[in-house]
Amino acid sequence: MLELDYSRYQALIFDMDGTLVDSMPSHLKAWQTAxxxxxxxxxxxxxxxxxGMPTPKIADEYASHFGVTFDKAQLVKTKKATFDTLWQEVARIPASVAVAEQFQGKLPMAVGTGAERSNMQRILDNLSLTEMxxxxxxxxxxxxxxxxxxxFLYAAKEMNTAPEQCLVFEDTPFGLQAAHNAGMDCVLVLDGQLAEFHACPEHQTA
Structure with a gap:
């Protein structure tokens, strides 16, 4: 089990999809259909x-990487419509939620996601996570x-906390990169477990 010194931090920030909730299987099914x-x-x-990236941004990177053209608006529409039939299958990731439960009311905590607000809200509400x-x-x-x-910088500002005093929980290389770009340490959640701690390079050289 990963040992973490939470006393070093004044606030926690959690990505949602794949970090706080196990939504990636549903998202990937929707992507395959689209x-x-x-x-x-x-x-x-x-x-x-x-x-963690919004669907339109992933679509742009997909087109560039594979050198293909497609109806982006239709692809995004199909992906979202398919996910709308699957989102209630999404479940909590116990290891991450346990950390949130541990610090609820003790530290300011944020969700920082690439999902649209309506999608974020319905998932968090359905899993009774919003109030945390x-x-x-x-x-x-x-x-x-x-x-x-x-x-992540927006979340830190809303919590009145300096970026270097925030600890981020993420599940993808792009999420880790975003955390480090914000000057924050990061914990990677892999296979449902708190798996790896990655200190921000700025902190290591300070």
């Missing part, structure tokens, strides 16, 4: 590694999304 509908190559690993957090940041609140730092 890609197959347009006869595109289905590379689920490519999509999965970009968890003092701040909720979705794709709707920032213009630049992960791996840019804006989501």
């Amino acid at each position: 890609l197959e509908e347009q006869g595109l190559p289905v590379d689920i690993d490519f999509v999965g590694k970009r968890g 957090f003092t701040t909720l940041v979705s794709a709707d609140e920032v213009k630049a999304h992960k791996p840019e730092p804006d989501t």
Whole structure:
């Protein structure tokens, strides 16, 4: 089990999909349906590694990486419509939720996700997670999304906490990059467990 010194931090920030809740299987099913509908190559690993990014941004990176063209608006529409039939399958990730429960009412905590606010809200509400957090940041609140730092910096500002005093929980390389770009340490949640601690390089060289 990963041992963490939480006393070093004044606030916690959790990504949602794949970190706080096990939603990636449903998201990936929706992506597969949307890609197959347009006869595109289905590379689920490519999509999965970009968890935390908004769907339109993933679509742009998909087009660039594979050198394909498609009806982006239709792809996004199909992906979202398919997920709308699956989102109630989403469950808590116990290891991450346990940390949130431990510090509820003791530290300010935020959710910082690339999901749209409506999607974030319905999932957190359905799993009785909303009340744990003092701040909720979705794709709707920032213009630049992960791996840019804006989501986490916005959360820190809303919690009146310096970025270097925040600890981020993420599940993807892009999420880790976003945390470090924000000047924050990061815990990677892999296979439902708190798996790896990654100190911000700025802190190691300070």
